[in-house]
């Protein structure tokens with residue numbers, strides 16, 4: 471097999487005959503749009519799996535975040551505290567409300583938002599905190615919850631990357647006032663595009679239901695008392711997700727094995743350090759995540775990624791710090807841990823269909839690449 475035929479992507483959805491069966495069933499039923507039995511079934515089962523009162527399916531994870539903030543009435547002049555190290559969607563959702571995303575640093579021991587930094591950033595305009603379960607690791611919700619309660623702030627969990635994680639035995643989806651998920655093609659479970667919000671706050675849920683459906687009065691068709699959005703998921707997407715939920719334990723178990731395989735087989739590589747996991751946390755196996763080189767190393771990660779790409783292994787660099795992005799630029803933000811992780815972090819191919827032999831090949835190529843750049 472030539473090199474070109476033997477490439478390992480960083481992510482790949484796991485789609486079986488079950489997904490095919492449910493999607494075809496939805497298609498043949500004619501319920502292809504944003505109503506249908508798969509939607510009801512998905513929301514019901516997702517809420518139960520997350521130990522939450524309600525789940526609301528959405529078109530994607532970004533609008534799930536915006537829906538929560540909009541339903542909470544966050545608007546111009548407000549501030550929302552977010553970690554500096556996250557996918558851009560977390561900060562974008564704040565900006566869509568006309569509010570300002572205030573970025574704070576993350577902790578080296580979890581790569582998630584530092585509750586002490588959150589506390590220091592709370593001011594008179596602060597309305598909410600969005601914690602992000604980066605690379606599947608839940609943030610410190612007990613500390614954040616206490617802080618938010620004391621200051622009357624909404625606590626949102628961006629669990630786009632952490633479906634299946636638990637903290638002290640409690641699943642993500644039940645650790646904050648509202649939790650958002652993404653079902654993009656590279657996430658733990660997927661509908662291609664899709665998202666969800668879980669909450670046990672029925673007032674917030676009712677408001678989100680209204681805004682998700684263009685703001686239409688549930689008792690008066692085509693009367694729109696408020697400015698809403700079309701943030702609905704399709705029954706086709708929900709059919710895919712119902713199959714993914716049926717297979718979720720199996721998908722998670724295999725992803726866990728892949729990440730454990732990397733961690734075991736690369737444990738003796740001094741240039742690599744695995745994602746740290748805090749005691750009591752069961753991380754969701756989204757993407758294997760490692761740091762390359764010692765603290766402060768600004769070049770080894772990129773060299774490794776380039777070499778691996780030539781060897782047929784696709785990788786991903788960690789996110790660029792939010793305050794470095796033009797739309798959210800903040801030269802005053804001081805986030806040294808984020809800056810270091812962003813330069814050293816790399817994600818490796820992680821998907822259920824990666825076989826033991828494939829994993830071994832990827833590990834061999836990583837070893838070869840590391841040897842060539844040492």
Ligand SMILES: *Cc1c(COP(=O)(O)O)cnc(C)c1O
Pocket residue numbers: 530531532533556557559560602628630631651652653654664665
């Ligand atoms: C994937 C992701 C989202 C949402 O992404 P969508 O592509 O809109 O579904 C939000 N936050 C984080 C941290 C993510 O990784």
